[in-house]
Amino acid sequence: MTAAIIILIALCTFIYIGNKNTRSVVINHIDIDCKNDLKKNPEPLRILHISDLHLENISISPEQLYESIRSQPIDLIALTGDFMDRKKSIPKLLPYLHVLKKLEPGYGIYAVLGNHDYVLRKDDLGQLKNLLILNGVKLLQNENHNIDIDGVPLNIIGIDDFSTKRSNLMESYDGLQEGYNLVITHDPNIVLSMHNYHFDYLLSGHFHGGQIHWPKPYHLVKMGKLVKMNMIKGLQKYKEKQFYISEGLGQTGVNIRIGSRPEITIHNIRLPHTLDGVKVG
Numbered sequence: 001m002t003a004a005i006i007i008l009i010a011l012c013t014f015i016y017i018g019n020k021n022t023r024s025v026v027i028n029h030i031d032i033d034c035k036n037d038l039k040k041n042p043e044p045l046r047i048l049h050i051s052d053l054h055l056e057n058i059s060i061s062p063e064q065l066y067e068s069i070r071s072q073p074i075d076l077i078a079l080t081g082d083f084m085d086r087k088k089s090i091p092k093l094l095p096y097l098h099v100l101k102k103l104e105p106g107y108g109i110y111a112v113l114g115n116h117d118y119v120l121r122k123d124d125l126g127q128l129k130n131l132l133i134l135n136g137v138k139l140l141q142n143e144n145h146n147i148d149i150d151g152v153p154l155n156i157i158g159i160d161d162f163s164t165k166r167s168n169l170m171e172s173y174d175g176l177q178e179g180y181n182l183v184i185t186h187d188p189n190i191v192l193s194m195h196n197y198h199f200d201y202l203l204s205g206h207f208h209g210g211q212i213h214w215p216k217p218y219h220l221v222k223m224g225k226l227v228k229m230n231m232i233k234g235l236q237k238y239k240e241k242q243f244y245i246s247e248g249l250g251q252t253g254v255n256i257r258i259g260s261r262p263e264i265t266i267h268n269i270r271l272p273h274t275l276d277g278v279k280v281g
Helices: 003-021 062-069 087-102 122-134 188-193
Strands: 026-033 045-050 076-080 109-112 137-139 143-149 152-159 180-185 201-204 234-238 241-245 263-270
Touching: 062 087, 062 263, 076 180, 076 201, 087 122, 109 152, 109 180, 122 137, 188 201, 188 234, 188 241, 201 263
Parallel strands: 026 263, 045 076, 076 109, 109 137, 152 180, 180 201, 201 241
Antiparallel strands: 045 263, 143 152, 234 241
């Protein structure tokens, strides 16, 4: 057997395994307690977090998505960007949105856009935004929304994409009420710029867990300082502030994953029973 044939077989095996991994979705449960352990609500706020659908390269169908999470009680859904980067993919988003609506999250569905969404032309991007809004998704672009969770005010702060220089922290926090600050954003590198902006928890995506994380995700080196700090997936902490980087549900470039898995995350956040004495702004 020649060296060329051996290399070809190895390459085909690599691609086969990598593509198979894109259908092996992991559901992660993350428990987050408030800082004041003596005064926290007995029932957590259950947030379904989905990031980086990348509808051009996604191996889980809307029906499979629904079956995988239909038994999970969900209070709120957070979508942290990179739905697509091609106009022809816009209709593909609709059945996924229908599935999310079927889960009946009591406090709604919230979303931000990612760098790939901004590849769309202006009119096509407008079509994507309208599709989200018309299907009950609250799209946040450097703005915040306040809701009441059993007497505890929750601020959902949607910060626009950092990697394409669309983030505006001042606008995102403008008029913010006192409450628990939950940030949703696409690129987690924004946390390094939030010294003067308080958040209790932050949800993001962007890195895909490397997608091809073998032997190391060297290709991520240009994607910001967090990569150099070895913060590319999962639960992280920076200056005592916790944030989560989803590995995403779809793939970009090629539809393979090595050393990473498509991810659906459910965050169980035990909100403080009272906000007395807690700095929230």
